Amino acid sequence: MAALGLHRDFLPQYAKLEKSVQKRVNEIFSKFGEHTHAGLHLEKIAGARDPRIRTIRITDFWRGVIVAPDDEEVSYLLLSVLPHDKAEEWARHRRVTKNKVSRGIEVRNDIALKTATQGLRKLDSGPSASEVKLFDHVSDADLTRLGIDDEIRTLCRTLQSNEQLDALGTLIPELQYDVLSGLAAGIPPEAVWRELAQNLFQDTDESATAPDGNLAGAMQRSPGHIVVVHDSAGLDEVLQRPFDLWRVFLHHSQRNIAEHAPYKGPARVTGGAGTGKTVVALHRARHLALNPALGENTILFTTFTKNLAQELARNLDILITVPAVRARIEVAHVDAVANRYYRAVHGGSPDIIGRGDRGKHWRRIVRKHGLDLPDTFLDQEWRQVVLGQQIVSLEQYQEADRRGRGMRLSGTVKNTVWAVFAEFAELIRQQNRCTFEQVADVAADALNDGIESGYRHVIVDEAQDLHPSRWRLLRALVPEGPDDLFIAGDTHQRIYDNRVSLRSLGINILGRSSTLRINYRTSREILLWCTALLLGERVDDMDEGESDLVGYRSSFRGDQPECRGFADKAGEIAGIVAQVRRWLDNDVPAETIGIAARTRQFGRDVASALSNARITSCDLETAGEGVRIGTMHKMKGLEFRCVAVTDVSRHSVPMPNAVIDAEHDPQQHQQDMQTERNLLFVACTRARDALWVSWHGEPSVFLQPVLDVG
Numbered sequence: 001m002a003a004l005g006l007h008r009d010f011l012p013q014y015a016k017l018e019k020s021v022q023k024r025v026n027e028i029f030s031k032f033g034e035h036t037h038a039g040l041h042l043e044k045i046a047g048a049r050d051p052r053i054r055t056i057r058i059t060d061f062w063r064g065v066i067v068a069p070d071d072e073e074v075s076y077l078l079l080s081v082l083p084h085d086k087a088e089e090w091a092r093h094r095r096v097t098k099n100k101v102s103r104g105i106e107v108r109n110d111i112a113l114k115t116a117t118q119g120l121r122k123l124d125s126g127p128s129a130s131e132v133k134l135f136d137h138v139s140d141a142d143l144t145r146l147g148i149d150d151e152i153r154t155l156c157r158t159l160q161s162n163e164q165l166d167a168l169g170t171l172i173p174e175l176q177y178d179v180l181s182g183l184a185a186g187i188p189p190e191a192v193w194r195e196l197a198q199n200l201f202q203d204t205d206e207s208a209t210a211p212d213g214n215l216a217g218a219m220q221r222s223p224g225h226i227v228v229v230h231d232s233a234g235l236d237e238v239l240q241r242p243f244d245l246w247r248v249f250l251h252h253s254q255r256n257i258a259e260h261a262p263y264k265g266p267a268r269v270t271g272g273a274g275t276g277k278t279v280v281a282l283h284r285a286r287h288l289a290l291n292p293a294l295g296e297n298t299i300l301f302t303t304f305t306k307n308l309a310q311e312l313a314r315n316l317d318i319l320i321t322v323p324a325v326r327a328r329i330e331v332a333h334v335d336a337v338a339n340r341y342y343r344a345v346h347g348g349s350p351d352i353i354g355r356g357d358r359g360k361h362w363r364r365i366v367r368k369h370g371l372d373l374p375d376t377f378l379d380q381e382w383r384q385v386v387l388g389q390q391i392v393s394l395e396q397y398q399e400a401d402r403r404g405r406g407m408r409l410s411g412t413v414k415n416t417v418w419a420v421f422a423e424f425a426e427l428i429r430q431q432n433r434c435t436f437e438q439v440a441d442v443a444a445d446a447l448n449d450g451i452e453s454g455y456r457h458v459i460v461d462e463a464q465d466l467h468p469s470r471w472r473l474l475r476a477l478v479p480e481g482p483d484d485l486f487i488a489g490d491t492h493q494r495i496y497d498n499r500v501s502l503r504s505l506g507i508n509i510l511g512r513s514s515t516l517r518i519n520y521r522t523s524r525e526i527l528l529w530c531t532a533l534l535l536g537e538r539v540d541d542m543d544e545g546e547s548d549l550v551g552y553r554s555s556f557r558g559d560q561p562e563c564r565g566f567a568d569k570a571g572e573i574a575g576i577v578a579q580v581r582r583w584l585d586n587d588v589p590a591e592t593i594g595i596a597a598r599t600r601q602f603g604r605d606v607a608s609a610l611s612n613a614r615i616t617s618c619d620l621e622t623a624g625e626g627v628r629i630g631t632m633h634k635m636k637g638l639e640f641r642c643v644a645v646t647d648v649s650r651h652s653v654p655m656p657n658a659v660i661d662a663e664h665d666p667q668q669h670q671q672d673m674q675t676e677r678n679l680l681f682v683a684c685t686r687a688r689d690a691l692w693v694s695w696h697g698e699p700s701v702f703l704q705p706v707l708d709v710g
């Protein structure tokens with residue numbers, strides 16, 4: 001069957017073409033299956049490195065660069081659309097090869113690669129050459145096994161530093177570069193193999209049937225950067241949304257997870273901010289939904305908040321265009337799911353008691369019992385230990401696992417604390433009020449007692465912030481079995497103090513956890529800046545181990561983040577307005593600008609200053625127009641072209657009342673500090689192109705590492 005491959009780099013170029021030129025592209029390529037080479041008027045290029053690379057006229061000004069094999073096959077690969085003069089030169093320098101391991105397509109700039117190799121050789125024989133090389137720890141055999149070809153191996157043997165490898169990022173074929181980046185980050189070859197190459201050998205339906213030798217087969221084996229269409233409908237489908245590359249191209253490490261054969265039990269994908277965990281979860285949902293045996297709403301896709309759930313639903317609508325397949329997936333945030341079963345039991349919705357009212361009750365009751373414990377401590381102790389472990393008696397509380405709860409409590413103090421808890425629980429029960437955690441447990445009990453959920457699979461995003469009660473609910477929603485739970489999350493982005501051990505909650509992901517390492521959202525500059533904020537932090541992995549950011553890297557370059565300090569609040573707000581104005585003047589659409597603040601009040605003050613400057617803005621949670629403003633908490637899971645993280649001042653970040661005194665409880669203090677630092681990290685990692693961070697008075701202590709470097 002005729003096949004047309006579209007290279008990933010072509011789609012953003014296509015998106016920028018004028019409508020009339022786009023139309024010409026569609027016309028020319030929609031009938032590709034009917035054309036012989038002559039029919040398509042492919043032009044050979046004098047002095048080409050690769051005779052299979054040709055150009056084709058699109059308009060007088062634009063030419064397409066395509067790969068057309070010389071044999072009988074009616075397959076083409078469209079690499080690029082460029083202005084006439086540039087297309088020739090671009091095409092002349094390129095050579096198309098096949099990766100030794102994946103047998104997928106690699107497009108290399110032969111000339112630039114040769115120049116770089118010569119330059120590095122010179123450096124290597126010069127006086128500043130180091131004896132120690134970046135890949136000394138990897139054998140030739142391992143490099144070959146991971147698909148590094150002779151040319152790239154020779155090149156990489158001269159490399160002395162990560163910076164040199166980075167500089168070659170656009171020249172080394174993608175899969176080989178990914179392998180080398182992993183090895184350079186210290187990931188053992190076996191693990192690199194597992195993450196990248198392993199599944200390339202597992203024949204998918206297409207690659208099993210596609211002949212190895214021809215272009216069509218090689219294109220099928222390159223799903224990370226080539227999408228293959230077989231007719232004009234397929235072409236239209238891809239060209240309709242040329243900006244949403246995530247829809248069509250998955251990196252090998254992402255595809256390995258999203259299209260994995262059935263997992264025998266719960267599986268988890270983790271990785272730093274912007275590595276595509278949500279994208280993988282969306283594709284996993286689609287993959288599962290393709291099963292025709294499933295009925296409507298048999299897959300639940302859930303997340304932390306209503307906003308995020310709406311975003312997921314929107315993206316599923318984009319990803320899945322067949323209504324019957326889409327109908328198999330229901331999207332709802334976890335508390336909405338809990339409410340549903342709560343209502344089934346109690347006949348009405350729960351009346352949730354918020355943090356403010358809880359605090360008042362704690363303060364009053366604890367005073368009555370003569371205890372000197374802050375309400376923040378009691379609230380956390382009650383939610384994390386009592387509700388977390390479903391403790392219902394003093395005896396159980398005396399024996400409770402309080403790991404991670406810094407302050408030691410004597411048996412006598414525990415007696416009094418328990419009396420406080422009992423009074424608090426009774427009080428809110430009489431008021432007919434409860435917390436989200438209690439609602440989730442009512443729901444889980446109802447399901448365990450026999451209410452049928454009807455779900456076959458549950459997919460959960462932003463999993464790092466779920467309380468144990470919500471995990472019990474998720475566990476109870478699906479029977480244990482293949483693909484029961486698919487979990488996406490990153491503990492470096494935990495912004496509520498919910499620490500869980502999945503194992504202890506009956507969710508065993510052993511051997512079914514994968515890590516993504518390439519950040520698709522943020523430039524290398526922003527990423528390095530953000531990760532410096534977390535330097536030295538030790539973060540758990542929700543499975544009784546530690547999580548790290550080894551090998552976490554960005555796929556593109558950009559501008560450095562900008563940090564600006566102001567003398568006072570008025571000065572900072574004026575600075576923010578001026579910055580937003582600059583972005584707008586540079587044609588950044590208002591709704592792609594996000595402003596984060598630690599407090600709602602600061603956000604409101606920024607909104608009113610923007611309004612005075614005639615700049616429209618709206619709250620992140622409402623569907624208004626203009627620049628988006630929200631608290632750092634509400635930024636979770638979102639992304640913007642330009643982000644201003646504001647009021648990162650010493651008095652606001654960390655927020656004093658969110659951090660328990662070190663004297664009171666050193667361990668809880670340290671955890672609270674980590675949560676606040678993560679919050680800043682989450683807000684900053686929302687930025688795609690530009691990050692602007694400001695404060696007034698003294699900067700936050702969390703900015704120390706980045707300001708010291710700057």
Ligand SMILES: Nc1ncnc2c1ncn2[C@@H]1O[C@H](COP(=O)(O)OP(=O)(O)OP(=O)(O)O)[C@@H](O)[C@H]1O
Pocket residue numbers: 245246249250251254271272273274275276277278279280490493519520521636637638639685
């Ligand atoms: N294979 C891909 N090709 C192109 N873009 C991608 C790919 N994977 C992810 N992206 C893009 O990268 C950005 C981050 O993806 P996503 O939100 O899935 O990451 P995440 O790991 O869930 O992030 P976070 O944890 O910070 O919320 C999105 O804009 C997404 O469209």
